[in-house]
Amino acid sequence: MTLFGHKAPLTAQFGLAIVAIDLLVAVFGPWLAPYGQSQSVGDTWGAPSAQMLLGADQIGRDMLTRLIYGARTTIGIAACTTILSFFIGITLGFTAAVGGAWADILLSRLVDIMLSIPQLILALIILGVFGSSIPVLIVTIAVLDSTRVFRLARALGKNLTVLEFVEVARMRGEGMWWVISKEILPNAMAPLVSEFGLRFCFNFLFVATLSFLGIGVQPPYADWGGMVRENAAAINFGLLAPLYPAIAIALLTVAVNLIVDWLLSIDARPSGAQAEM
Amino acid sequence: MSDDLVLHLEGLRIETIKGVVLVDNVDVTLKRGEILGLIGESGAGKSTIGLGAMAYARAGCRITGGTININGTELRASTAIQRRNFRGKSIAYIAQSAAASFNPAMTLMDQVCEAPVIHGVMTRPEAEAYALRLFRTLQLPNPDTFGARYPHEVSGGQLQRAMAAMAMSCRPDIIVLDEPTTALDVTTQIEVLALLRDLIREFGTAGLYITHDLAVVAQIANRIMVLRHGKMVEVGDARQVLEHPHTPYATALVNERREATHVPLINPPEGAPVVLSVTNVEAGYRTGMPAVKNVTVTIARGETLAVVGESGSGKSSLARVVAGLLPQWRGEVKLMGQTLAPSLAQRPRDVLRRLQMVHQMPDVALNPRQTLEEIIGRPVAFFFGRSGKTNKERVRELLRQVGLPQDFATRRPGQLSGGQKQRVCIARALAAEPDVIICDEPTSALDPLVAEEVLKLLRRLQDELGLAYMFITHDLGTVRRIAHRTAVMLKGEIIAQGATADIFSPPFHPYTEKLIASVPEMDTTWLDQVLAERAVA
Numbered sequence: 001m002t003l004f005g006h007k008a009p010l011t012a013q014f015g016l017a018i019v020a021i022d023l024l025v026a027v028f029g030p031w032l033a034p035y036g037q038s039q040s041v042g043d044t045w046g047a048p049s050a051q052m053l054l055g056a057d058q059i060g061r062d063m064l065t066r067l068i069y070g071a072r073t074t075i076g077i078a079a080c081t082t083i084l085s086f087f088i089g090i091t092l093g094f095t096a097a098v099g100g101a102w103a104d105i106l107l108s109r110l111v112d113i114m115l116s117i118p119q120l121i122l123a124l125i126i127l128g129v130f131g132s133s134i135p136v137l138i139v140t141i142a143v144l145d146s147t148r149v150f151r152l153a154r155a156l157g158k159n160l161t162v163l164e165f166v167e168v169a170r171m172r173g174e175g176m177w178w179v180i181s182k183e184i185l186p187n188a189m190a191p192l193v194s195e196f197g198l199r200f201c202f203n204f205l206f207v208a209t210l211s212f213l214g215i216g217v218q219p220p221y222a223d224w225g226g227m228v229r230e231n232a233a234a235i236n237f238g239l240l241a242p243l244y245p246a247i248a249i250a251l252l253t254v255a256v257n258l259i260v261d262w263l264l265s266i267d268a269r270p271s272g273a274q275a276e277m
Numbered sequence: 278m279s280d281d282l283v284l285h286l287e288g289l290r291i292e293t294i295k296g297v298v299l300v301d302n303v304d305v306t307l308k309r310g311e312i313l314g315l316i317g318e319s320g321a322g323k324s325t326i327g328l329g330a331m332a333y334a335r336a337g338c339r340i341t342g343g344t345i346n347i348n349g350t351e352l353r354a355s356t357a358i359q360r361r362n363f364r365g366k367s368i369a370y371i372a373q374s375a376a377a378s379f380n381p382a383m384t385l386m387d388q389v390c391e392a393p394v395i396h397g398v399m400t401r402p403e404a405e406a407y408a409l410r411l412f413r414t415l416q417l418p419n420p421d422t423f424g425a426r427y428p429h430e431v432s433g434g435q436l437q438r439a440m441a442a443m444a445m446s447c448r449p450d451i452i453v454l455d456e457p458t459t460a461l462d463v464t465t466q467i468e469v470l471a472l473l474r475d476l477i478r479e480f481g482t483a484g485l486y487i488t489h490d491l492a493v494v495a496q497i498a499n500r501i502m503v504l505r506h507g508k509m510v511e512v513g514d515a516r517q518v519l520e521h522p523h524t525p526y527a528t529a530l531v532n533e534r535r536e537a538t539h540v541p542l543i544n545p546p547e548g549a550p551v552v553l554s555v556t557n558v559e560a561g562y563r564t565g566m567p568a569v570k571n572v573t574v575t576i577a578r579g580e581t582l583a584v585v586g587e588s589g590s591g592k593s594s595l596a597r598v599v600a601g602l603l604p605q606w607r608g609e610v611k612l613m614g615q616t617l618a619p620s621l622a623q624r625p626r627d628v629l630r631r632l633q634m635v636h637q638m639p640d641v642a643l644n645p646r647q648t649l650e651e652i653i654g655r656p657v658a659f660f661f662g663r664s665g666k667t668n669k670e671r672v673r674e675l676l677r678q679v680g681l682p683q684d685f686a687t688r689r690p691g692q693l694s695g696g697q698k699q700r701v702c703i704a705r706a707l708a709a710e711p712d713v714i715i716c717d718e719p720t721s722a723l724d725p726l727v728a729e730e731v732l733k734l735l736r737r738l739q740d741e742l743g744l745a746y747m748f749i750t751h752d753l754g755t756v757r758r759i760a761h762r763t764a765v766m767l768k769g770e771i772i773a774q775g776a777t778a779d780i781f782s783p784p785f786h787p788y789t790e791k792l793i794a795s796v797p798e799m800d801t802t803w804l805d806q807v808l809a810e811r812a813v814a
Contacts, residue, residue, distance in 0.1 A: 163641045164636045164638065164641045164642040165641065165642055165643055165644040167602070167636075168634070168636075168642060168705070170621065171600060171601070171602070171621060171629060171633075171634060172629060172655075172656060172659055172660075172709070173621075173624075173626050173629045173659075174659070182644075182647075183644055186644075186646035186647075187644070187645065187646055
């Protein structure tokens with residue numbers, strides 16, 4: 001695969017292959033899975049067999065089926081969260097950069113307050129108060145994550161607003177929306193896309209963490225973090241059960257990072273900034 | 278090889294990793310105590326050769342052919358460690374931007390003494406003693422304590438001299454000077470130039486002097502090499518190249534530079550109505566010190582007012598006040614008799630349309646992600662509501678007006694040269710059909726021959742459209758070519774104002790005289806004459 005005339009190195013090709021497989025599994029999961037996700041078909045931690053390629057989980061559900069359904073929930077939630085988080089973060093970040101001193105002070109200090117509280121604790125409180133349904137989970141993680149996106153978007157916006165083509169647009173009397181969408185956003189795309197990959201990883205791990213703690217995705221829905229927790233006890237008996245979802249988490253994280261590394265190596269600088277040097 | 282020969286480059290060829298040839302078949306010989314001036318426009322390969330003489334290629338480039346011989350040692354055949362021992366010790370480098378070349382966290386003395394101690398040429402006390410001697414030779418203020426300062430505590434001209442001291446600290450045989458005075462004001466440039474020349478003479482160093490300004494090189498070089506597109510165009514004795522160049526390209530460069538001081542001055546148009554008037558304006562930034570003090574200027578229709586001054590004189594701040602980017606504290610700005618709101622946000626759209634600006638750096642004045650059609654078409658749509666086909670027609674008409682081909686409409690700024698980009702900026706300003714265009718150093722980032730074309734374009738447009746220009750510049754040569762009237766600024770105030778012909782003829786204001794006298798002339802004896810005159814005064 002090539003992007004802007006840059007061929008993907010072997011590592012990035014590996015990453016792309018893993019992500020592609022995970023996405024296919026997430027989209028077509030119900031057609032691929034041999035059983036239903038809450039269907040009990042074997043013994044507790046039953047050994048792998050022709051019927052259950054990876055064995056069974058703690059209550060006899062097919063591990064492979066759970067992994068396939070888990071891809072759907074975990075990746076789906078992480079993707080929704082990251083998209084929402086970028087929408088919030090970029091909008092507010094650019095507003096702070098372009099909208100004048102007061103908007104900047106107000107938004108930046110608000111974000112500082114949120115950043116000063118540990119993310120996990122804040123998530124625990126919010127989910128504890130509102131209950132842990134999937135929409136609440138997505139909005140909560142997105143809002144917490146958007147503070148990081150805000151920081152990046154604001155910094156990029158600040159760097160770009162001082163460039164003269166933005167000054168020209170302002171001298172013409174263009175509104176803030178034009179300045180943000182036509183002058184700043186296209187030039188900030190490269191670093192934002194790279195950051196999107198990284199934040200997707202963090203969000204995906206965060207969902208897994210919350211599920212592991214029991215306040216993320218609720219049973220009987222399968223998700224990788226929750227599966228690790230449910231099967232954790234199997235380790236005591238020398239069984240592989242919790243390692244399958246753990247490996248799925250690790251593989252996807254590594255794969256996304258390999259792709260991001262490649263994107264960063266192409267060009268992560270905001271365009272226009274090159275001319276300043 | 279004679280003993281005098283310290284540097285010998287033969288058939289030097291430098292390419293980028295993708296195979297684009299930057300420097301092709303260049304030969305340089307340098308004897309002890311001799312200075313060779315490398316002249317050319319940007320992209321001619323001057324700096325690449327300067328670094329190539331140290332057997333160094335920038336990231337993404339590599340030396341693919343030729344020999345690099347310093348004091349009889351072939352550097353290309355040496356190991357990386359051997360080459361490193363040469364750099365700094367036998368051959369040293371002075372960069373254009375001194376501010377970017379110093380470590381802000383180390384004192385100047387530490388940085389000057391670093392190289393001789395690392396190379397084992399001197400012990401630290403010896404190096405310090407030698408540095409003091411260099412500081413004295415370079416006439417730095419309080420040489421005994423100068424070394425204890427940090428880079429941000431000294432001025433730009435002093436920093437440039439400190440870098441010369443750093444380069445000379447190992448007593449190198451060869452010194453590469455890469456545009457060492459380009460970033461300095463003219464009045465500072467003359468001092469630094471004289472000191473660099475004395476330094477090189479006193480220590481018998483050989484030098485490669487890289488510059489785009491023929492008049493500067495005339496003062497310092499024994500021989501001159503003219504470069505274009507990485508190839509040698511002409512090499513010869515300095516006086517011979519300046520007075521009787523053989524090749525057409527060298528002739529064009531020399532003539533362009535000569536004209537700068539000899540163009541006939543243009544007289545202001547008579548009886549034209551005043552378009553822009555600035556009255557008793559005072560403005561500044563948050564610190565409370567005004568950057569512009571009590572300034573009054575007027576510009577008539579079809580007239581160009583040049584605002585001249587050195588960096589920090591407040592000329593750009595004045596432009597920003599007029600543009601509404603820096604609201605004034607006091608005074609008023611009027612456009613066609615109508616008082617303008619101090620801040621951009623309060624000015625009606627029609628006022629914004631009639632007052633346009635062309636910036637110094639065309640690279641950052643154009644959005645790299647938009648096509649020329651979008652860039653030029655936007656003001657057409659924004660101010661006149663023209664869209665679709667009529668918009669495209671207007672864009673093509675504007676491109677034709679600024680002398681660019683029609684099919685450029687679909688290009689992006691990255692696909693254009695510097696001069697073409699500046700033409701696009703002018704087209705974008707014209708698209709608004711303005712009365713006044715503020716030109717903030719529009720030619721100072723361009724090569725001389727390209728800048729000349731842009732000035733011609735501006736003059737032609739003025740004749741055709743009756744535009745008024747407020748032309749901000751530090752270059753007196755440019756003023757002579759474009760301005761009907763001139764205002765000279767110093768420390769935020771206008772100290773002289775009038776028809777350009779009057780400003781440039783006696784009686785002068787003392788500062789104007791100093792400014793005019795500091796512009797180097799293409800005469801190899803000019804620097805000595807100026808220094809002699811100053812000594813008498």
